[in-house]
Amino acid sequence: AQTVTQSQPEMSVQEAETVTLSCTYDTSENNYYLFWYKQPPSRQMILVIRQEAYKQQNATENRFSVNFQKAAKSFSLKISDSQLGDTAMYFCAFLNTGTASKLTFGTGTRLQVTL
Amino acid sequence: DADVTQTPRNRITKTGKRIMLECSQTKGHDRMYWYRQDPGLGLRLIYYSFDVKDINKGEISDGYSVSRQAQAKFSLSLESAIPNQTALYFCATSDRQGLGNQPQHFGDGTRLSIL
Numbered sequence: 543a544q545t546v547t548q549s550q551p552e553m554s555v556q557e558a559e560t561v562t563l564s565c566t567y568d569t570s571e572n573n574y575y576l577f578w579y580k581q582p583p584s585r586q587m588i589l590v591i592r593q594e595a596y597k598q599q600n601a602t603e604n605r606f607s608v609n610f611q612k613a614a615k616s617f618s619l620k621i622s623d624s625q626l627g628d629t630a631m632y633f634c635a636f637l638n639t640g641t642a643s644k645l646t647f648g649t650g651t652r653l654q655v656t657l
Numbered sequence: 658d659a660d661v662t663q664t665p666r667n668r669i670t671k672t673g674k675r676i677m678l679e680c681s682q683t684k685g686h687d688r689m690y691w692y693r694q695d696p697g698l699g700l701r702l703i704y705y706s707f708d709v710k711d712i713n714k715g716e717i718s719d720g721y722s723v724s725r726q727a728q729a730k731f732s733l734s735l736e737s738a739i740p741n742q743t744a745l746y747f748c749a750t751s752d753r754q755g756l757g758n759q760p761q762h763f764g765d766g767t768r769l770s771i772l
Contacts, residue, residue, distance in 0.1 A: 585768075650699055
């Protein structure tokens with residue numbers, strides 16, 4: 543079974559600064575996908591960014607980018623120019639193509655953006 | 658209107674009661690999922706369905722049952738609710754094609770409290 547570990551339960555960053563959230567995973571598979579989901583206080587689950595394991599290039603979506611290290615099984619999220627609206631719980635998730643769309647989530651990192 | 662609609666949004670009930678949480682979607686997706694979210698544990702899969710005739714247990718299915726009434730509807734039942742089923746419940750959908758290219762889309766969640 544796959545496991546996803548987020549070792550930072552809480553983090554804080556000042557507005558306009560950069561913050562990196564860590565995620566590691568364990569799998570014996572070669573083909574898979576990784577995701578970061580954001581859950582603001584409204585409790586919606588919002589997809590932030592996705593990465594396909596067979597792609598070496600790190601995914602980027604505006605202020606959000608990832609550092610995908612396949613050999614190290616690491617998938618960190620970098621948020622640049624942090625905004626108050628980035629305050630949320632962030633979940634890292636793993637999808638193994640062999641198990642057909644079943645996501646495995648980490649335990650989450652609560653990010654607080656301060657003035 | 659939301660693509661994935663969960664009802665009710667919040668529910669408080671007593672131990673031993675039968676509870677049904679409903680999920681409907683307008684995305685035309687074949688696959689639907691039920692998760693529960695607990696503090697410090699992330700989201701865990703309860704049941705999933707790849708089409709109307711295909712229902713599968715997730716990692717924590719004990720105490721729950723589901724019904725896929727139509728492609729667009731997937732309900733979760735707690736036959737006899739107990740306090741440790743107090744949690745935030747999410748329904749999600751995904752398209753059969755593309756797997757990671759078509760990530761899961763979540764409803765806004767049902768917060769269930771069992772006294």
